[in-house]
Amino acid sequence: MEASYRPTVNPCAQCAPLGATLVYRGIERCFPLLHGAQGCATYIRRYLVGHFREPVDIASSSIHEDSVIFGGRDNFLTAVENVLQQYRPAVVGVATTCLAETIGEDVSMFVHEYRRRQGGDEGPVFVLAPTPSYRGTHQDGFLTAIQASLAALVPGEGGGGHPRTPYVNVLNTQLLSCEDLRFLKELFSQAGFTPIVFPDYSESLDGPAWTHYVGIPPGGTPLFLMRRMGSALCTVEMGVFHGDDSPGRMLEDVHGVPLVSTGVPVGVCATDEWIGALERIGTKALSERYRQVRGRVLDTYADGHKYVFGKRVMVYGEDELVYALARFCMEVGMIPAICATGRQTPGFRERLQVLGGDRDILVLSGASFDDMEMAAKDAGIDLLMGNSKGYKIARGLGVPLVRVGFPIHDRLGGHRIRILGYEGTLSLFERVVNALIEREQERSPYAYFTM
Incomplete structure (x- = not known):
């Protein structure tokens, strides 16, 4: 029996590495690197620049046809060296594309080899997110990169056994607008919290006019705050469909940080529920203020x-x-x-x-x-x-x-x-x-x- 295939015409989604790139732009002093073909980085830059109206630099390992046979190790190591020399990031956010995942690239091994060449663990932190688009959309890539970032940048396994710090993790799992991110920071501060909003690209992708070119724009969730996410009072995460992809559940399982799940507060009823949830865990009443x-x-x-x-x-x-x-x-x-x-x-x-x-x-x-x-x-x-x-x-x-x-x-x-x-x-x-x-x-x- 002949198999029948139904083509997808203009999918209602973008590619997974795009979502990962957006997360990396929401981390302080982080630079995104795509392990894949050059066209992937060009495509993603086009979408991000068109939406945010800001310059978006993305590095690429630029693997070609011969990499399908011999692997993209040399391209990746060269790309890392170029990124470090030109941008000097504190974090290198790596996302793999369809080609790299299809040929089975072991990016963790490449990073290990880079460390060995450098003679130790000095240098930037690497965040590795597997994001082939044949296995998900830009939303999947966004969530995958959030989880990978938390695994790489939030130290230790708390398990609830260490003192809690006066912070509340606010996970942006919805590709929120820059204005909505600023609203979240203001709202949680009004509720008496010290929020750690992650990822936070509200300034790195919506900053003031520059007087000179900046390779890594200021902004993003500060790294010193990310290191405190594992000892926060709780995590607030918006969404009803996360399931196993929930970064908040990951923080709860690994670090013992209690998770508060809410819907996305659009509309009066949904916002009422959200404000009520914040009042139950906060120190200040919000209902009267609003x-x-x-x-x-x-x-x-x-x-x-x-x-x-x-x-x-x-x-x-x-x-x-x-x-x-x-x-x-x-x-x-x-x-x-x-x-x-x-x-x-x-x-x-x-x-x-x-x-x-x-x-x-x-x-x-x-x-x-x-x-x-x-x-x-x-x-x-x-x-x-x-x-x-x-x-x-x-x-x-x-x-x-x-x-x-x-x-x-x-x-x-x-x-x-x-x-x-x-x-x-x-x-x-x-x-x-x-x-x-x-x-x-x-x-x-x-x-x-x-x-």
Whole structure:
């Protein structure tokens, strides 16, 4: 019987090493090195520069056809020497590409050989993340690099047997925007914590204008703080789909740091739950501080309800973001008619179907934009919510696209879009309402206005 293969056209995800590279840019004085072909680094630079509008240097071992037979050891060692000479990093973040993983490169052995050549353990710390794209998306690479970084940079095995320090680990496992990362640091400080946000690229990929070129931009989670993550009071991690990939669970198992898992705080209900969780582990009440802004969100919900009620939305992107946005849609009266992610996520379909109740929600896991486009043609979609890559579908349907997530490369400031918390929810809701109003204005043959 002849096997049949279904091609993926324009997948709703990027490559795994891209996610790892983003993590490495969130570590102080860390430089990313891809062990693979040169084109992989070029592709990733293109996406990161387009989204963050900042220069992004990425080294490559530039292995070629002969490496498939003889291995890429010499290329890797040369790349390491070049990186150390030009950039002098404290950490070298290595991510392997499809080619390196396919031919079975032993990067740990290469690093051991480099150490032996140097005559000891002097020099940078190496973080090694296996990230072939045939085994996952950019979200998988992001989580893999977080785990690898914690394993390499958080010393010892605490097991709960040593004194706790007055820190709280805040794990960014969602490819959050720079503005959302800054919000997290402010919020946890207001709650009476000393937060260690990791990875934190809010300054390294969104800094001020330079007067001269900087090879490794300032910013990133400080290394001295990362060394304290194993003795923190607790770890707060956002997400409902991590399972075995949970970096917070890793810190709990290895170092005995208690884990507090929360959903992504988009929408009033999700933010209420999040604020409640912080109050239970914190020293200061937050509800009263945010009572006024919460009330403004509810007032704006009432003002805009007539524009959004019953609108059918296609939500797409990383699984955690899709679930959070779908929950937000239900909260304001919209229907998340199509929910799509490029990742194969256990439990994704079941959770969204429970969320939808008796509403008919089409859930696409491991989806491509081709899948989404075909599904959207007969679904009566009024609005898209997701990254810039869905614009072709939105234009074909003649509906607006509210940009959120990664990548946003066709608008300025996409890396500063805030969606977390009450204020982020307020901004997101206003953008949704205004997009729908603008669509009606453009369609109307008359001088459209609203009261």
